[in-house]
Amino acid sequence: MTRSAILDAGSDFLRTRPFRDLTVGLLMAGTEYSRPTFYLYFNDLHGLMETLLGEVKGEIVDGARAWLSNEGNAISGLQQSLAALVEVAHEHGTILKAVADAAPSDARLERVWDTFLASFDEVVSARIAQDQAAGLTPEFDPLPVARALNRMDAGVLIQAFGSVEKAEKDKVLSAIMRIWLSTLYPFDATASLERIGD
Amino acid sequence: MTRSAILDAGSDFLRTRPFRDLTVGLLMAGTEYSRPTFYLYFNDLHGLMETLLGEVKGEIVDGARAWLSNEGNAISGLQQSLAALVEVAHEHGTILKAVADAAPSDARLERVWDTFLASFDEVVSARIAQDQAAGLTPEFDPLPVARALNRMDAGVLIQAFGSVEKAEKDKVLSAIMRIWLSTLYPFDATASLERIGD
DNA sequence: AGTTGTACTGACGCCATGTCAGAAATGCAG
DNA sequence: CTGCATTTCTGACATGGCGTCAGTACAACT
Structure with missing residues (x-):
């Protein structure tokens, strides 16, 4: 109860202001509790962020299932x-x-974040290897390419949607889509990319 | 004189420990000066980082000139x-x-860093537009793609070479090379990529 | 030797952090 | 409704890094 009130206050704060402006005092001023109460539920602000990331992680994993x-x-x-x-x-x-x-x-949070990113490297890499075996994808070392594509996604998406003024979804999507497709499915890419237009 | 001693101490420190461990006290303990002296030459640690970035920026711009x-x-x-x-x-x-x-x-430093990255978006985007006009590169909106490729480079390179245990240069290079080539020069990419092998 | 200017430092106040002893509030037995 | 136990919360404190400023040491020039 109290805990999720704190989490909500955190989300709300970060919707309009950057993490560097977040202090425990400000955070708890957004709730009906006092500053020390925060420490009953989290070790520190980074612990809070770890929890918030956990919430988002699920949705991302779900969305990625199709491929x-x-x-x-x-x-x-x-x-x-x-x-x-x-x-x-x-x-x-x-x-x-x-x-x-x-x-x-x-x-600690850096480890969590790196592990979060690396977890996608693994699964993407596996999928690439499979498509290579099927002859859909050219032969190359899958892991570094997967890493690169994932870092690209992370960088682009955070940059595009990380602050209040968000970029246009379709422009962002078609850019990264093009790069993934032409790297992984170059033989069919031309057709596919024409289909979605530019 | 003093100023560059401080810069050297900073570089040395960061060679083995992350930025979060850097304090003005520790930094100046690596010099023969006292803590307040730092503030004669820099506003704060972020100002120091801004200067260090400036030094590296030149080398990067030089290297990119070929293309x-x-x-x-x-x-x-x-x-x-x-x-x-x-x-x-x-x-x-x-x-x-x-x-x-x-x-x-x-x-302030966030702005500097974003601007640093964005400056490459501009020039890469321009070069892409040119190759599109020449028929070398498929038609698409160049700027978002340039942004994505640059964020990829930044993310990959920092991840690969940011800490003491550095990744193998050739693996990193061939991964990002493949992605750039198949995105920008898909017609010739197969040949070029075979030439460098995998 | 005296004066001016520059390079440096000791000591201070500030602010956010994280902790702890104790105060409210809640639940429950008689 | 009362007394007691347990949970939830808070006021007050110590800590540590930051940035500043008055003042010292030192060099250079007269």
Whole structure:
């Protein structure tokens, strides 16, 4: 109860102001509780961010399923997954930026964030290897490419949707879509990219 | 004199420890001066980071020239520029990570960092437009794609070379090279990528 | 030797943090 | 409704890094 009131106050704060402006005092001023109460439910502000990230993580994993659990066409699955990813990032962009901002100032949170990103490297890499075996994707070392594509997504999405003035979803989507498709499915990419237009 | 002693102490510190561990006291303990002396030459630690970034920026811009000032083959120019970029990032990775880490905790430095990244978006975007006019590159809105590719570079390079245990240069290079090439020069990409092998 | 200017430092106030002893509030047995 | 136990909360404190300022040490020039 109290705990989720604090989490809500945190989300609300970060919707309009950056993580660097967040203090325990300000945070708790957004609730009906006093400053020390915060420490009953979280170790520090970074602990709060860790919890907020956990909430968003679920949605992202769900959205990515279309491509990762490979049923149906690879290309359209990827298109679906990226679209879902953009959707979630647009929704929770401020939280994602806040976590990314907070991470470097705390060893533990930095680990959590890195692990979060690395978890996608694993699964994307696996899916690439599979498509390579199927002859859909050229041969190359999948892991570094997966890492690069994921870092791209993270950087782009946080930059585009991390603050109040958000970029246009469709421009962002078609840019990263193009890069994923031409890297992973170059043989079919031309057709697919023409289909979505530019 | 004193000023560059401080800068050196900063670089040295960041070579082995993250920005979050840097305090003015620790920094100046690495020099023969006292803590207040720091404030004679810099406003705060973020000001120091701004200066360090300025030093690295020059090298990066130099390295990128091969492709950006378009003389000769576009593909080999891009290959050269990316190789140079990886080289510089490998050299100064800890500084780049430290600046990226420090940026979100200071409004001014965040602006500097964003502007730094955005400056590459501009020139890359311009070069893409040119290659599109020449028929080398498919038609698409260049700016969002340039942004995405640049964020990828930043994310990958900082992750790969930001801490003491650095990743292998060639793996990193061939991954980002593949993505740039298949996105910008898909017609010739197959040949070029085979040439560098995997 | 005296004066001016520059480079430096000791000591201070400030602010956010995280803790702890104790105060309210809540629930429950008689 | 009363006394008691347990949970929830808070006022007050110590800590540590920050940024400042008055004042010292030192060099250079007259």
